Amino acid sequence: MATPDNPIQHNAHWQAQRPELINAYGELTALIEANASSQDLLDAYLRMKRLSASVFQSLLLASIPDHGAAWVAVRQSVEQRMQEKYAGLLPEWALKVPYGSAVHKQLFCILIDRQGAPVPGDYLRIVTADAVHAERRVRELRELGLDVIAAKASGNDTYSLDSARVNLAVVPTIVVNTVRANKKITEEERKRLQAIAEEGR
Template sequence: MAGKDPEREWEHLRPDALLAIRGLADSLEAGDLPAQELLDLYVYSKRVVAEVMGARFDMEFPGMSPEFHRLREELSEAMVSRYGDSVPAAYLAVPYGSKVHEKLFHILLQRFNTEVPAELLRVPTRDSVHTERRVRELRELGLDIDTKKLSGIDTYKLCSLSLDFSVIPKIIFNTARDKKHPLMPRVKLEEILQSG
């Protein structure tokens, strides 16, 4: 939903979400809908509610997280400092800088050192099944994000704002692999990363 006005989207989607929720509640109360129709209604309601709540989140999101960008810059500087003279510059790019990554980081930062249910992290992504993967990618950047199950619920907790720079060789190797190692032979890159 990039480029849309979140407030306008919220106002536009809210009536549909209310109707969907009421329809689902009425159908559950009556208990007489065939299973497939009830499931279809549930899936529709879930999608509409995910859209409206995503718009509501976007109304409060400041547009950017300065801390997210500061940490990415810190990681970039460390990568260049350690490997700038020995690895192609294209391999020194810091990955995972999408708006979704930034929003997820923002939620974790707002609730710093507190368990955040995975369901809450799905709000800005409109209930995307890839939300948990995006959080794992934040961990791959060296962020200290703890995961655990509490009462059967998956949670994530941002425990520190200090980056673990030991992930740098893996970041560089994965970037080179994604580019199919065109700028440096894989064996040579592995040698450099293991000795660095």
């Protein structure tokens, strides 16, 4: 399996799987032309769909420009503001910056590379091979303070990002949500910590 930030491995996977993908499309086409049974058609379609999702994911990941430094800067700016506002007032676990997965970074890199231009939701779903809700991950980038603009174009969902600037006013909300999500603390402790976090709003 290619690692999230290894375009060479992703490209190698794309190249290696192309013949199998061609065969899968050919098999499905042949079955359609032969007026095969519904079950045979559906089985071939699902195989082709799963393979396509994986192979085209590799093709896209191999082509995503590396904006890792900008992504690190985004997260560091949020972390710094958290520390400025809450260090010594809240436990460290409450001051962890969320949404740091490889998928979040990959989506950020696509959006910042196409800065200011709408990116179709269908395109972003290729990143996750349709296995994870890509639009939800994009909305989480907005929750992180990035100005992700959702819009419609020809009836389809699109997302655009004008810059890597972060709206740090969202930091208290991030911290409140982190506190609320912790199921290991008592309700009394949750309310106490939440009250402290909300004071920063």
